């Protein structure tokens with residue numbers, strides 16, 4: 174009998190049932206439990222962000238603005254951006270999936286600094302709470318970008334408290350980055366060389382670099398706004414000869430790389446999904462690995478493309494424009510390599526794979542429209558319009574959130590030890606894809622037509638109503654697509670069928686060596702790695718041999734390959 | 747307080763590590779990664795400083811002349827000495843001479859406190875002359891430099907030395923806690939690595955001041 178089947182009969186201790194008290198959760202240093210804490214946190218903020226998005230979309234179903242005051246509208250889109258970017262997107266994949274999987278993938282018993290890991294969650298939680306308090310005290314109206322002098326001088330809303338919350342959250346992200354870097358450098362199991370690391374780990378390495386090198390800069394930028402508001406020191410103040418545009422430079426020095434904090438881990442998830450559901454080695458492993466680092470480095474050199482219409486000099490803009498084109502190359506390398514990896518693979522369209530394929534399509538659209546924006550001429554027309562909104566939602570929702578959902582479904586059996594309903598999984602994945610395009614594609618058109626972002630009335634051009642209504646309709650579908658998984662995943666956590674150790678026949682230590690769900694110290698045996706990542710060929714060679722034998726009549730007919738997998742893969746390894 | 751001998755001198759290896767070497771290397775990498783982020787944190791404001799200094803060269807030089815370079819110099823000497831003391835403490839940690847290690851650490855703390863005391867009197871003097879850069883800045887202003895730029899200069903001065911001062915304060919807390927743990931023979935401190943880590947942090951804090959001092963106190967007239 175296989176180890177996995179045994180586990181179904183004997184109720185084993187695992188990280189989830191090791192202790193049940195609330196206290197044991199709130200004081201845990203187990204990276205897997207902290208990942209769950211983060212999952213709860215990011216889901217909470219995703220819901221809040223989603224509700225504020227719903228308000229925005231509802232408001233825009235009329236050209237004259239029918240529900241919110243100007244001020245309320247400003248506060249609503251600010252809240253949406255702050256929740257979604259700082260408290261959902263940035264921690265989502267690294268702090269949930271990364272936290273859970275890094276040690277498992279490299280064969281370690283935990284992250285390098287488990288207590289620090291808990292500290293990072295508390296920083297996140299306290300930061301989030303402060304922002305919530307600020308929202309309850311009236312919110313902020315300066316957008317998630319907090320441009321000065323609006324944020325430093327003119328705004329009379331809860332800017333300072335919100336910024337302190339974001340500052341703490343940034344510190345949480347730095348702490349996570351430090352932890353991941355130390356872990357990846359030093360905690361790899363014997364035989365797990367750098368070039369045997371799953372690409373997910375490479376992506377997180379690059380992400381961590383950005384976290385520790387970018388976040389402190391935005392921390393300083395925001396801190397100076399707080400000091401300007403509270404003490405009156407005037408570093409950005411034009412009255413004193415200071416330069417408000419300086420804030421934009423510092424902000425984007427972080428926030429452009431921060432978009433790669435959001436997308437790189439997603440790309441890591443993507444590599445794992447593509448490999449598993451086409452049962453193929455990722456084509457050009459080294460290129461994909463190094464493109465993550467290239468993105469991390471180049472990402473620091475392009476921030477000026479957000480400032481083409483600020484006072485930035487034309488020569489500077491030209492350089493930023495060229496560098497921005499360069500940064501698309503490593504992203505394209507990845508996309509091509511995933512596509513090629515599919516070639517001749519045995520592809521199965523299970524829920525995570527539907528998300529992975531959506532990712533490719535949506536990310537390509539998002540990336541290509543980034544090219545339009547990186548060209549100065551077109552950007553001058555498109556900046557500040559809905560085109561920008563559509564561009565970054567294609568990369569951030571179409572890319573990151575899609576990958577997060579794909580990854581969550583893929584590793585759900587590992588995290589919870591349970592299976593979810595494949596039927597509902599596929600339905601929601603399709604709803605997300607359809608709803609997403611319906612919501613955001615019309616926004617490209619609106620942007621080209623000139624509809625400005627962050628305005629809630631467009632009485633000058635009532636003909637934009639059609640696209641806006643389309644977008645709002647799409648967002649309800651999208652919302653349903655995100656709502657369903659909350660239901661069926663929660664249901665599966667309590668009532669779902671028990672999963673075997675490796676339900677997808679996936680490669681990787683987390684599947685091959687750790688139970689579902691894993692025990693507290695992850696592995697029962699000492700890990701020794703002897704093969705490269707994604708060594709699916711070993712399996713497919715066996716399948717090939719079998720087929721040949723079958724053709725030669727040396728074997729009874731195998732007509733259902735899936736059944737064959739189910740029967741034979743369990744006792745391997 | 748007498749320091750009692752401990753039964754085992756073997757450093758504790760936490761469950762996630764294979765052996766003591768891995769644990770120590772990991773700690774050091776973690777600390778360097780943390781210092782990298784500190785570097786960027788201060789780097790951002792140094793960047794702002796240079797931008798404004800280039801723009802307002804004359805005013806900055808003029809204003810620099812009104813800072814007390816003697817006190818600043820004294821503080822530089824104090825911090826340099828403290829860096830030496832902490833290096834000695836690490837050395838004594840390596841050789842296992844706990845008593846001497848603790849003494850060197852106290853010397854470091856004394857320097858840090860001295861630094862803050864001097865800084866306090868400098869601040870007091872400036873704030874007393876109405877040079878705190880808020881809206882009441884320089885009501886009795888009598889310098890040559892443009893008063894607006896002066897407020898910018900003092901904004902930078904207070905923010906940069908203030909953040910540095912907070913780092914010094916954190917350093918003091920860290921060292922006092924470290925000393926207590928060493929004396930208690932805490933299981934957290936079983937070798938010299940914690941001292942080394944605190945020392946690295948302290949060298950960084952020192953280094954920041956090494957740049958702050960000339961950048962504020964010693965700007966030559968252009």
Ligand code: HEM
Pocket residue numbers: 318432433435436478479497498500501504539540541543544546547548552555556557561564565568569572573
């Ligand atoms: C393929 C490479 C990419 C290029 C060349 C690119 C280019 C640009 C440019 C030029 C802008 C500024 C437009 C303007 O404000 O006028 C922009 C905005 C933005 N991009 Fe991208 N982008 C790329 C990928 C991404 C990715 C991967 C993400 C996130 C995961 C992202 C998120 C954003 C966001 C959030 C904004 C708008 C920020 C704001 O103003 O609120 N971009 N992009």
Ligand SMILES: [Cu+2]
Pocket residue numbers: 428429432475476478479
């Ligand atoms: Cu950008």
